[in-house]
Amino acid sequence: DSGVTQTPKHLITATGQRVTLRCSPRSGDLSVYWYQQSLDQGLQFLIQYYNGEERAKGNILERFSAQQFPDLHSELNLSSLELGDSALYFCASSDVGGKLFFGSGTQLSVL
C-alpha cells in the first residue's frame, strides 16, 4: 500500500459527460501529480500541484482541469469526454527527495 488513495477505482460514462477523479496523497506529502496511461502506453504527465498551487503542466487538454484543496487532496475534472479519453488515470504524491508514490488508479471507460 503506497498510502495514496484514489477513488473511484472504475468509472464508466458516456461521451460528452463530465467526471471527477479524487486523490488523497500520502500523509505529509505536499505535491500531487496526475498521470494518464492509455492501453499499452507509457505514463503521460498531466499536471502537478504543490501545497495548493499549480506547479507544472504537462500534456493536459483544455477540457481537463485539476485543483488541490487546503487539506491537500486533489481532484481531476474531465469534461466533454471523448472515446479517446478512456484510460487509466493515476495520482501520485512525492516525498522531499522527489520519489513518486502512486495510487492504484482510476480506470475510465468512455462509451
Next chain:
Amino acid sequence: GQQLNQSPQSMFIQEGEDVSMNCTSSSIFNTWLWYKQEPGEGPVLLIALYKAGELTSNGRLTAQFGITRKDSFLNISASIPSDVGIYFCAGLLRPNNAGNNRKLIWGLGTSLAVNP
C-alpha cells in the same frame, strides 16, 4: 524536450534467467528511479539512485546510476513468474532555482513476461 530511451521494449524469458534493461538520455539527471507496474495497478518504486556510479540492490534486483549521469541499468537475477510486469525508468531533473518543481522524465517501459 528531454526524453528517456528505454530498452528493450519487451522481453520474454524463461524462469531462472537473468534480465537486463536500461535507460539512456542526452540529458544529465540527478536521480534515477526504477518502478514496476503490474496489471491494473499503479507503478511501485523498486530502487532509487542518487549518485553517479551508485550500485544499489533490492533483493534480486540491482540498479546502477551511470557514470555519465545520462543512463541507468536494472538487472533482475534468477527471474520468477511474479517478476512479470512493466518496468519503468524515470530520471529526475533538478532545476537551479529553488522550489519543489523538479521535473521527472519517464521511459516508455519494458514489458517483461516470464515463462514458468
